[in-house]
Amino acid sequence: EDKVVQSPLSLVVHEGDTVTLNCSYEVTNFRSLLWYKQEKKAPTFLFMLTSSGIEKKSGRLSSILDKKELFSILNITATQTGDSAVYLCAPMGQGNLIFGKGTKLSVKP
Amino acid sequence: DSGVTQTPKHLITATGQRVTLRCSPRSGDLSVYWYQQSLDQGLQFLIQYYNGEERAKGNILERFSAQQFPDLHSELNLSSLELGDSALYFCASSVEGRVNSPLHFGNGTRLTVT
Numbered sequence: 001e002d003k004v005v006q007s008p009l010s011l012v013v014h015e016g017d018t019v020t021l022n023c024s025y026e027v028t029n030f031r032s033l034l035w036y037k038q039e040k041k042a043p044t045f046l047f048m049l050t051s052s053g054i055e056k057k058s059g060r061l062s063s064i065l066d067k068k069e070l071f072s073i074l075n076i077t078a079t080q081t082g083d084s085a086v087y088l089c090a091p092m093g094q095g096n097l098i099f100g101k102g103t104k105l106s107v108k109p
Numbered sequence: 110d111s112g113v114t115q116t117p118k119h120l121i122t123a124t125g126q127r128v129t130l131r132c133s134p135r136s137g138d139l140s141v142y143w144y145q146q147s148l149d150q151g152l153q154f155l156i157q158y159y160n161g162e163e164r165a166k167g168n169i170l171e172r173f174s175a176q177q178f179p180d181l182h183s184e185l186n187l188s189s190l191e192l193g194d195s196a197l198y199f200c201a202s203s204v205e206g207r208v209n210s211p212l213h214f215g216n217g218t219r220l221t222v223t
């Protein structure tokens with residue numbers, strides 16, 4: 001059975017801190033892994049990772065995939081209060097995304 | 110704004126009733142996915158359509174059904190509703206049917222069954 005485990009489940013930090021969110025997975029016919037940010041409504045797309053060891057960056061966010069060890073990390077540097085959200089990891093298996101339960105990040109001013 | 114439109118935003122109905130949720134994908138996207146998000150379960154995949162045909166099925170109950178129309182909009186029908194069906198229902202769309210194409214989500218329909 002496909003499995004996605006995210007850790008930690010929740011995290012409270014102060015503005016300016018750096019955080020690392022973890023995602024481990026076991027998915028049949030793995031193709032890619034996606035990260036989403038969910039605030040109050042729709043999950044919004046952050047990154048899609050298909051190759052091991054290649055870091056993807058967007059501003060203060062970066063992510064990397066290890067297909068051998070079956071995990072991915074999402075880093076956020078110099079956190080801001082606007083980064084407060086649930087971050088979802090979703091490997092793509094048999095043509096659809098399998099979501100983890102997410103990491104709830106709270107950034108205090 | 111993702112470009113995926115879902116209606117209605119909120120729906121309150123009674124047990125035993127039937128409702129229809131509607132989704133219009135982003136312009137150019139051929140694939141539509143339906144997900145259910147409840148507090149304790151996270152986002153659960155229900156069903157996927159690609160260009161009008163069912164492509165993949167997840168944990169969708171027999172009381173639930175969906176279809177994708179020629180204009181590519183999709184509807185999710187939920188019948189014989191139970192209290193446990195109360196959840197946020199998301200529609201997502203992507204360009205391709207299978208691989209390496211990010212899903213873009215609508216804002217969801219919040220269903221409350223009383």
